[in-house]
Amino acid sequence: MDNNSEYNLYTEKITNKGKTKKRVKRFLLYIFMTVFLSTIAAVVFFEVNGYLKKISTDEKTKEKVSIIIPDESKSVDTTSTASPDSTSQSEVETVYVNENNEILQVAKQSYGSLVKVSAYINTSAVFQTLYEKVCMGAIIIGEDRKFYILCDFGTVDKADNIVIRTYNGIEKQATLLAGDQTTGIAILSMELSEEEYNRNQNSDFNKTRVFEIANSNGVMVDDTVVAVGNICNGEFTYNVGRITNNTNSEYGTDSMYEILNTSITCGMGYNGVLLNNKGQVIGVVTSKYESKYGKMLVSAYSINSIKNVINCLSNGKGLKTIGIEGREVTSALSKAYNMPRGIYVNSVSFNSPAFKGNIQPGDIIKSVNSEAVYSFDRFQELILEADENEPLVISLAKRDNNGYKDMEVKLSFGN
Numbered sequence: 001m002d003n004n005s006e007y008n009l010y011t012e013k014i015t016n017k018g019k020t021k022k023r024v025k026r027f028l029l030y031i032f033m034t035v036f037l038s039t040i041a042a043v044v045f046f047e048v049n050g051y052l053k054k055i056s057t058d059e060k061t062k063e064k065v066s067i068i069i070p071d072e073s074k075s076v077d078t079t080s081t082a083s084p085d086s087t088s089q090s091e092v093e094t095v096y097v098n099e100n101n102e103i104l105q106v107a108k109q110s111y112g113s114l115v116k117v118s119a120y121i122n123t124s125a126v127f128q129t130l131y132e133k134v135c136m137g138a139i140i141i142g143e144d145r146k147f148y149i150l151c152d153f154g155t156v157d158k159a160d161n162i163v164i165r166t167y168n169g170i171e172k173q174a175t176l177l178a179g180d181q182t183t184g185i186a187i188l189s190m191e192l193s194e195e196e197y198n199r200n201q202n203s204d205f206n207k208t209r210v211f212e213i214a215n216s217n218g219v220m221v222d223d224t225v226v227a228v229g230n231i232c233n234g235e236f237t238y239n240v241g242r243i244t245n246n247t248n249s250e251y252g253t254d255s256m257y258e259i260l261n262t263s264i265t266c267g268m269g270y271n272g273v274l275l276n277n278k279g280q281v282i283g284v285v286t287s288k289y290e291s292k293y294g295k296m297l298v299s300a301y302s303i304n305s306i307k308n309v310i311n312c313l314s315n316g317k318g319l320k321t322i323g324i325e326g327r328e329v330t331s332a333l334s335k336a337y338n339m340p341r342g343i344y345v346n347s348v349s350f351n352s353p354a355f356k357g358n359i360q361p362g363d364i365i366k367s368v369n370s371e372a373v374y375s376f377d378r379f380q381e382l383i384l385e386a387d388e389n390e391p392l393v394i395s396l397a398k399r400d401n402n403g404y405k406d407m408e409v410k411l412s413f414g415n
Helices: 003-061 102-113 194-201 303-314 331-337 376-385
Strands: 114-124 129-143 146-152 161-166 171-173 175-180 185-191 224-230 237-252 255-265 271-275 281-286 297-302 324-329 342-348 364-368 392-400 403-411
Touching: 102 114, 102 224, 102 237, 102 271, 114 146, 129 224, 129 271, 146 271, 161 185, 171 185, 175 303, 185 303, 224 255, 224 281, 237 297, 237 324, 255 303, 255 376, 271 297, 281 303, 297 303, 303 376, 324 364, 364 376
Parallel strands: none
Antiparallel strands: 114 129, 114 161, 129 146, 146 185, 161 171, 175 185, 224 237, 224 271, 237 255, 255 297, 271 281, 281 297, 324 342, 342 364, 364 392, 392 403
8 A cells, every 4th residue: 555545544534533523512512502592491481471470460460440339229219200102291391400500510510521522534545534423421430640431432433543622621642442332332541641630630620530420229210310411412511301210221132221211302413421410420321212212302321230331341341241131030020930030031142152051041040150140230240250261150040841950051252
């Protein structure tokens, strides 16, 4: 073998030895980087996971926004109720007031708790054409500089921009938190700057403030009431009258709303709130049932029966339902027909959670998540408060040939 061959072999051996070292170094570097990156990933995971858990915990422990209704036993006068169809003209006449009348002062002082709501919809992407819809809103909840405003959902739904104007001239952008098609109620939020808040606090001219809420269970037939908002074909208008009926109710999905009928006359497209003679809110004006209770006469949802809807919307949540319509089985009905107390199911919406859970007309819902339900108010409240990610446990009484048989179903709000 010549020198060249030995040299080549020797060179080849040295080269292979160098390559082996490089491979070992690369392998060690790979191990090091793998461990290093895995450590960073683990640290990031635990930090992010902890942060997300903290956010979730904060959301759960965050105090909910809600209206406060004073506790008051229900007192209803059923002996002097008058049907709007049979009421005489003298009974539905507006209560006329003068400048010295106490109820007139109540109406005027309410203006600080009313706002003009302007909703703008862009009808043309090319020409930027804005269409304005207007309604009146009522400030029903306040937190420091933040106000929550009840208004007409049809006005603000799908709006590109919402502007609030208070009676003392403050103009602010507002945010639609949530709305409900059934009741026609929406909740907006607006927040004053520190300068606006201080100016408002020092204002002598109808300071922007929150309406006081009364317990509508204490409303009696013939009580003097005032409707404020857009009542007489204009902003910041009002009219006065009396309660003509406090026993009517309207039923919806998972709900029952008490209706306060009045002798108050109104214009077209009216909206606002109904106040007692102390200026406290006892109802939310609605035109939904005017064909039933009388055209151009103000009717209102009682504030007690609509409070669950307001509280839910004020927290930015849509209304959850299980999809039933029914009636309350009162103690009197229970004794008369030998049936359990609860919510009697009249109908079930197709493909609803109740439908999927095999709840049927004729069933009686006795409890929700182990809490007995005797009223629609509490029934709806339990449905709205339920965790939509957890099964809803419903205790039922189903009728058979031997009477009623108890059973339990679990419903899901998911698809």
